[in-house]
Amino acid sequence: MSGTTAPQAGRPAVALVTGGGTGIGRGIALALAQRGTAVVLVGRRREPLTAVAQEVRANGGHALALPTDLTDAAARQLLVERVRNELGPLHLLVHNAALLSSGPLSAQPLATVEATIATNLTVPIALTQLCLPDLVAQQGQVVLVGSTTSFVPLPYLALYSATKAGLHSFGNALRHELKPLGVHLLIAYPPTTATPMIAAMRARARQQPGGRFFQPARPEAVGERIVQALIAGKAACHWGGGEALLRLAYHVAPQWVDRLLYGQRRRLAAMLGATVPSAAVPMANGDGDDLR
Template sequence: MRRFDGQTALITGASSGIGEASAWRLAREGARVVLAARGRERLEALAGRMREAGHEAEAVPTDVGDLGALAGLVARAVELGGGLDLLVNNAGVNHRGELERIAPEQLAQIVQVNLAAPIVLTRLALPHLRARRGAVVNVASLAGRIPVVHEATYSATKFGLRAFTFALAEELREAGVRVTVVSPGPVDTGFFDGHLEEVPDLVFSQPMSTADEIAELVIECAADGRVERMRPRLGGYLATLGYLLPSLRRVLLPTLERKGRAAKARYIASRRGAS
């Protein structure tokens, strides 16, 4: 028997990257997947490909940054699936740069999409998840373990998402609802496209993962309820150690930035070579 036979999963940010990879993995494990993202054409094309492959998939185009649209999204997912077993809060956005150079509406978007939307969606989904003793998987970042320069607001939302996860996991333990978080380092998706030069060197100091590798962590968290998984694991522990011991972070930071600078240059060269 497959791990998610007969279950319904709602995935945000599902049209590409980690969200798309998670949708495919869940579908192969027997889940009915409800796909949410802003881009209607791309989302419906993905749902069509999944149905052609023999999976149950439905597209519900939604901008999760519009908090007023989230009740309708949850209601539609429940209608399509006859209930809800899994919520994957994966949608994310970032605007990099010095804080004073980022427009207020862009800052608001980061907070709305990365933190407010997962909180509100989880709140709306909880009655249905309680009924089926389901699960929530939040996709955060190693930037939620150590702040990244020029990504202050993004880091703040990921710290917040991890804190929300840990607190709610305890709150819902007796209810049987699993609340977990995946914290990846850099992932080779379209998230960096168009602004690679702006990405801080430190981000590339950790090995690059694939979307499919992170999707596997999403599946594992949904299945066993382990509160957090990281990739790379060592990078997560080092990030936490550096955060707890600022003096150590200051010593390590120049070395990590040099390592990241070299890795970033190789990554940019490989992307240009592939284009």
């Protein structure tokens, strides 16, 4: 952050981190707390939030665990009011919480579709809007956690890809609105990270040819890098490696990547625990030959 103290003398800056109980959210919260920021940890499950809050306090930091269903508009309003009353105005809003729904769209219950869109896209938009008065008043910051799928949509991750692409567009447009108001916005595009959300995928990947080379990033390292990018005032935080190459290839030669993804769809489905329909359906543009 640009500073670790609020305008009110002696009070730490306040950061709200969604999905702060595990994975990247926990990593971001710990990195912020180490720099003197008071972190508000938000998520559905009380236990992991409480554990991270205790970890922060054990290291001399300030933390508040607030289990909240962020898809509930009234709950969002109460959350923001409680943070303001107990800790003061918000300086930093980190949107990390996400649902990873995988498998063919035809197999996704409507409730899963709606929950994924709500958690991954609607909540960041609505919560940002709700927090803007504080963020503008404090010349604050917003962090959106995107994904490689923000740029490269993956089969059997259609919902996740769509919401992360939407978050990417939302953030890049909103940045121009917020800059004149003194609010900085950062979008992070972390690599595949060793979070509970992808634990099962990691185990299945190791059963695939070459799967032993599948090494997700450490969430603590990812969180630290995001906070460093925030302090540096960057607009985006990218990583290198294979996912960066895939992103570049999709930008330069999207049809080639489409063919590659279609050819690798069964392997990807196996990693996700999804079942591929048995009927072979060629891609409409004629570029979908199976490359197996």
